[in-house]
Amino acid sequence: MALLDIKQLSIGFGRPGAPLIAVDGLDLSIEEGEVVGVVGESGSGKSVTSLAIMGLIDAPGRVSAQRMELAGRDLLALSPRERRAMLGRDVAMIFQDPMSSLNPCFTVAYQLMETLRIHVGGNARARRLLALDLLRQVDMPDPARRLDAYPHQLSGGMCQRVMVAMAIACNPRLLIADEPTTALDVTIQAQMLDLLLELQRQRGMALMLITHDLGVVAQIASRVVVMYAGQVVETGALPRIFKTPRHPYTQALLAALPENNLGRKRLQTIPGVVPGQYDRPAGCLLHPRCARAAPRCVSERPALEGRPGSQVRCHFPLTGEEPRA
Amino acid sequence: MLAYVAKRVGMVIPTFIGITLLAFSLIHMIPGNAVEALSGERGMSPERYQQLSHQLGLDRPLRTQYFDYVGHLLHGDFGRSINTHDGVLQEFLTLFPATVELALCALALALLLGLPAGMLAAVKRNSVLDYSVMGVSLTGYSMPIFWWALLLIQLFSVTLGWTPVSGRIDIAFDFPAPTGFMLIDAWMSGEDGAVASALWHLILPAIALGTIPLAVIARMTRSAMLEVLREDYVRTARAKGLSWFSVVCVHALRNALIPVITVIGLQVGTLLTGAILTETIFSWPGIGKWLVEAIHRRDYPVVQGGILMSATIVIVVNLAVDLLYGVVNPRIRHNS
Numbered sequence: 164m165a166l167l168d169i170k171q172l173s174i175g176f177g178r179p180g181a182p183l184i185a186v187d188g189l190d191l192s193i194e195e196g197e198v199v200g201v202v203g204e205s206g207s208g209k210s211v212t213s214l215a216i217m218g219l220i221d222a223p224g225r226v227s228a229q230r231m232e233l234a235g236r237d238l239l240a241l242s243p244r245e246r247r248a249m250l251g252r253d254v255a256m257i258f259q260d261p262m263s264s265l266n267p268c269f270t271v272a273y274q275l276m277e278t279l280r281i282h283v284g285g286n287a288r289a290r291r292l293l294a295l296d297l298l299r300q301v302d303m304p305d306p307a308r309r310l311d312a313y314p315h316q317l318s319g320g321m322c323q324r325v326m327v328a329m330a331i332a333c334n335p336r337l338l339i340a341d342e343p344t345t346a347l348d349v350t351i352q353a354q355m356l357d358l359l360l361e362l363q364r365q366r367g368m369a370l371m372l373i374t375h376d377l378g379v380v381a382q383i384a385s386r387v388v389v390m391y392a393g394q395v396v397e398t399g400a401l402p403r404i405f406k407t408p409r410h411p412y413t414q415a416l417l418a419a420l421p422e423n424n425l426g427r428k429r430l431q432t433i434p435g436v437v438p439g440q441y442d443r444p445a446g447c448l449l450h451p452r453c454a455r456a457a458p459r460c461v462s463e464r465p466a467l468e469g470r471p472g473s474q475v476r477c478h479f480p481l482t483g484e485e486p487r488a
Numbered sequence: 489m490l491a492y493v494a495k496r497v498g499m500v501i502p503t504f505i506g507i508t509l510l511a512f513s514l515i516h517m518i519p520g521n522a523v524e525a526l527s528g529e530r531g532m533s534p535e536r537y538q539q540l541s542h543q544l545g546l547d548r549p550l551r552t553q554y555f556d557y558v559g560h561l562l563h564g565d566f567g568r569s570i571n572t573h574d575g576v577l578q579e580f581l582t583l584f585p586a587t588v589e590l591a592l593c594a595l596a597l598a599l600l601l602g603l604p605a606g607m608l609a610a611v612k613r614n615s616v617l618d619y620s621v622m623g624v625s626l627t628g629y630s631m632p633i634f635w636w637a638l639l640l641i642q643l644f645s646v647t648l649g650w651t652p653v654s655g656r657i658d659i660a661f662d663f664p665a666p667t668g669f670m671l672i673d674a675w676m677s678g679e680d681g682a683v684a685s686a687l688w689h690l691i692l693p694a695i696a697l698g699t700i701p702l703a704v705i706a707r708m709t710r711s712a713m714l715e716v717l718r719e720d721y722v723r724t725a726r727a728k729g730l731s732w733f734s735v736v737c738v739h740a741l742r743n744a745l746i747p748v749i750t751v752i753g754l755q756v757g758t759l760l761t762g763a764i765l766t767e768t769i770f771s772w773p774g775i776g777k778w779l780v781e782a783i784h785r786r787d788y789p790v791v792q793g794g795i796l797m798s799a800t801i802v803i804v805v806n807l808a809v810d811l812l813y814g815v816v817n818p819r820i821r822h823n824s
């Protein structure tokens with residue numbers, strides 16, 4: 164059984180009369196110890212999906228699903244107390260902007276020890292030692308001194324290391340990383356990914372890595388989920404999905420990668436923008452931007468089809484035989 | 489932190505100089521001048537006028553007079569009351585505890601009710617509770633103190649007969665007052681019912697005086713809290729599995745307090761001006777009432793000294809608040 168099993172997840176905002184659909188019928192499953200990359204343009208619903216898993220979508224936001232289970236437990240049926248016992252212990256999350264994700268009024272030690280206090284217990288001295296050990300595990304330079312530092316005294320990379328330390332403090336089975344490197348220096352991005360991957364391997368935890376960057380996914384994920392306008396358009400294992408993408412959108416994302424544009428004057432881009440929550444077209448959501456759109460794509464919305472782990476939402480999936488654009 | 493303290497303290501000095509200038513020029517702003525003010529309705533002979541002017545040093549150049557004035561201040565000489573001939577500083581120090589006691593109780597009331605009310609309103613934003621808290625505090629804020637105080641007296645003292653109308657304690661009590669704080673002195677005296685009587689006298693003036701700070705603190709807490717609750721670190725705190733109570737009362741409140749503390753500091757000025765009205769209405773023997781009476785009697789050394797010392801208190805309290813601000817906000821502590 165999958166560690167995380169989501170069927171038909173929908174997330175909406177706004178009043179019932181004028182709903183804003185952020186995520187629409189999303190299926191996602193992650194196995195124990197698996198690294199899954201979730202990619203998609205801005206606004207495709209990656210962050211709200213992960214927040215929904217954490218149970219951090221507040222009213223008036225609405226979360227509904229046919230099934231949403233973590234380690235066999237129904238996430239939608241948890242009481243607030245059960246939910247809190249799970250957060251930080253079974254599933255943890257790190258965010259895009261590490262500087263603002265740490266509380267400016269408390270020291271690193273306080274914020275690390277707080278997580279340990281709620282989930283592990285033990286006396287303050289033991290927790291402080293654990294906190295120091297965690298900082299070592301995330302390769303914090305000069306960890307003993309950083310314990311008593313405030314977030315504003317640390318660089319963005321160091322803040323993100325603290326966030327990672329906090330997230331792994333209780334050995335979660337699933338770590339959700341929402342664009343963990345976007346706000347960091349390019350030089351530190353690779354280090355951060357290496358660190359996450361190393362921790363994932365050591366601890367055998369599952370990692371859900373949200374990113375814009377297909378190149379990153381290619382390096383570390385074993386499976387990819389491609390999202391577009393609140394829907395999954397393709398999922399598949401690596402490297403198959405990169406070699407022979409079946410959805411035109413995946414193909415377009417790959418074509419936009421700098422390494423696939425070597426020797427060209429201009430980067431290939433996808434024309435147009437992701438439809439907003441109000442201007443969703445009928446039929447396939449991608450059709451206004453799709454070079455292969457046919458009349459059927461305009462009138463009928465395709466379903467996500469295929470076997471679990473390798474699905475595509477397209478009336479005319481690519482076969483790999485087409486001439487290269 | 490040390491650099492921060494030094495900087496704050498250094499910034500206070502020019503303010504002090506400004507206040508002495510202001511207090512000094514007060515004598516020269518009295519219509520006519522201080523000597524004429526002394527002479528009353530009947531007027532005085534030119535010789536007597538010359539003599540008084542000379543006696544008060546008013547015939548010397550302004551600059552000399554000012555430095556003279558500051559020199560006296562530095563020696564703790566604030567002049568003597570024209571009315572009682574007692575030293576202004578001594579009178580001030582005798583009456584000051586009564587005002588402090590009143591202001592502290594008013595502030596405590598404002599904090600005890602204002603902070604939770606503002607937090608609740610923010611957490612339950614747009615609920616009936618939020619609207620009630622904001623509505624009531626807006627009303628409290630717009631209410632003139634004297635009218636509000638009279639309303640309270642009318643209801644609780646006159647109609648219901650629950651509280652006394654004036655004074656600090658029942659006249660039946662007679663005990664030494666080593667601290668000047670009635671609650672403490674009453675408690676130390678050990679007399680039956682003394683503390684209760686002092687408290688009973690204190691409650692209505694404290695409510696009247698504390699209402700505006702209460703309203704301001706509630707509104708400020710609410711808006712600071714709303715701002716802070718949207719921050720990323722609040723989401724992080726929730727993602728750790730912290731209880732809602734810890735998220736709000738530890739992670740959010742600590743940050744929301746930073747602007748609230750500034751506002752509390754500013755309320756000290758409001759409390760002192762409010763004390764003038766409140767003490768007059770409730771016959772509370774503090775510096776507010778003292779100043780009003782001095783103005784009525786044209787006792788300008790008292791007015792001058794009283795203003796100087798009240799202003800000093802506001803400055804010192806704001807300095808203390810600035811320093812406290814550094815304690816609460818680590819970014820200030822380390823970056824200055």
Ligand SMILES: Nc1ncnc2c1ncn2[C@@H]1O[C@H](COP(=O)(O)OP(=O)(O)OP(=O)(O)O)[C@@H](O)[C@H]1O
Nearest residue numbers: 176177183185204205206207208209210211212440
């Ligand atoms: N609290 C909210 N209220 C209303 N709409 C929201 C809220 N949070 C997110 N949305 C909307 O949901 C949609 C998906 O947002 P989300 O943040 O998940 O995108 P994303 O894929 O993470 O994008 P990015 O790559 O920019 O982080 C967006 O259109 C956004 O405007």
Ligand SMILES: [Mg+2]
Nearest residue numbers: 209210211341
């Ligand atoms: Mg996002």
